[in-house]
Amino acid sequence: MAYQEIFSxxxxxxxxxxxxxxxxxxxxxxxLAKGQTVSRPAVSQHLRVLQDAHLVSVQPQxxxxxxxxxxxxxxxxxxxxxxxxxxxxxxxxAEIAKVMDEKGKE
Amino acid sequence: MAYQEIFSxxxxxxxxxxxxxxxxxxxxxxxLAKGQTVSRPAVSQHLRVLQDAHLVSVQPQxxxxxxxxxxxxxxxxxxxxxxxxxxxxxxxxAEIAKVMDEKGKE
DNA sequence: TTTCTTGGTAAGCCATAACTTACCGTAAGT
DNA sequence: ACTTACGGTAAGTTATGGCTTACCAAGAAA
Numbered sequence: 001m002a003y004q005e006i007f008s009x010x011x012x013x014x015x016x017x018x019x020x021x022x023x024x025x026x027x028x029x030x031x032l033a034k035g036q037t038v039s040r041p042a043v044s045q046h047l048r049v050l051q052d053a054h055l056v057s058v059q060p061q062x063x064x065x066x067x068x069x070x071x072x073x074x075x076x077x078x079x080x081x082x083x084x085x086x087x088x089x090x091x092x093x094a095e096i097a098k099v100m101d102e103k104g105k106e
Numbered sequence: 107m108a109y110q111e112i113f114s115x116x117x118x119x120x121x122x123x124x125x126x127x128x129x130x131x132x133x134x135x136x137x138l139a140k141g142q143t144v145s146r147p148a149v150s151q152h153l154r155v156l157q158d159a160h161l162v163s164v165q166p167q168x169x170x171x172x173x174x175x176x177x178x179x180x181x182x183x184x185x186x187x188x189x190x191x192x193x194x195x196x197x198x199x200a201e202i203a204k205v206m207d208e209k210g211k212e
Numbered sequence: 213t214t215t216c217t218t219g220g221t222a223a224g225c226c227a228t229a230a231c232t233t234a235c236c237g238t239a240a241g242t
Numbered sequence: 243a244c245t246t247a248c249g250g251t252a253a254g255t256t257a258t259g260g261c262t263t264a265c266c267a268a269g270a271a272a
Binding site for chain 3: 114118120121144145147148151152168169170
Binding site for chain 1: 217220
């Protein structure tokens with residue numbers, strides 16, 4: 001359904017780098033821009049795209065905005081990939097994934 | 107490493123549709139083009155990109171070329187996604203995936 | 213209340229990528 | 243041998259998307 005946005009969001013190398021930087025911990029726009037060669041507005045625009053793809057989320061904290069990874073988009077992507085394993089293991093995999101998602105929420 | 111090619115290969119909607127059409131069974135270029143609104147050369151070009159991303163493979167059969175899905179690229183992508191589940195379940199997931207790949211090869 | 217920081221948005225530029233038509237090589241069919 | 247089917251490649255066009263600078267709004271700090 002929303003594969004389009006997710007795939008194209010992660011297709012850009014700069015955007016993927018930003019996304020990866022969020023893997024360790026939530027960061028502000030300024031922090032993210034510091035690790036990038038592109039300008040801060042560019043980072044803002046990338047974050048917008050990632051947000052639309054449900055790959056990151058924000059919480060404003062006074063002056064700044066703290067971005068963090070949101071696994072929702074990733075989960076969708078994983079489900080998409082899974083349906084290319086057409087054998088019985090696909091279902092098995094899906095089940096495992098489901099269980100782990102539950103755990104992951106804690 | 108080669109995430110770039112894989113992500114951008116699947117980011118294009120037409121290309122993804124072609125890829126999905128191969129899910130059921132291997133097909134020739136003509137067959138794939140028939141299900142598409144774009145021209146046959148366009149399909150050829152898309153297949154080239156998918157091939158570079160290790161998402162499809164070809165075997166020539168006389169006059170025609172039979173394209174089929176190659177899970178190598180998908181596997182790489184899945185591994186990439188897995189490393190965003192940073193908890194202990196990531197390792198577990200990876201193990202499961204490995205086992206299932208082995209099984210899948212049969 | 214100024215001033216500085218933080219960050220989103222607008223406008224415009226430019227490179228890339230997806231498409232087209234035209235062409236060519238090769239294998240089958242007649 | 244000729245013709246038709248199949249499909250890859252070249253060249254050119256156009257739209258999209260990633261970048262920049264400039265600008266603006268809102269919260270801290272002075």
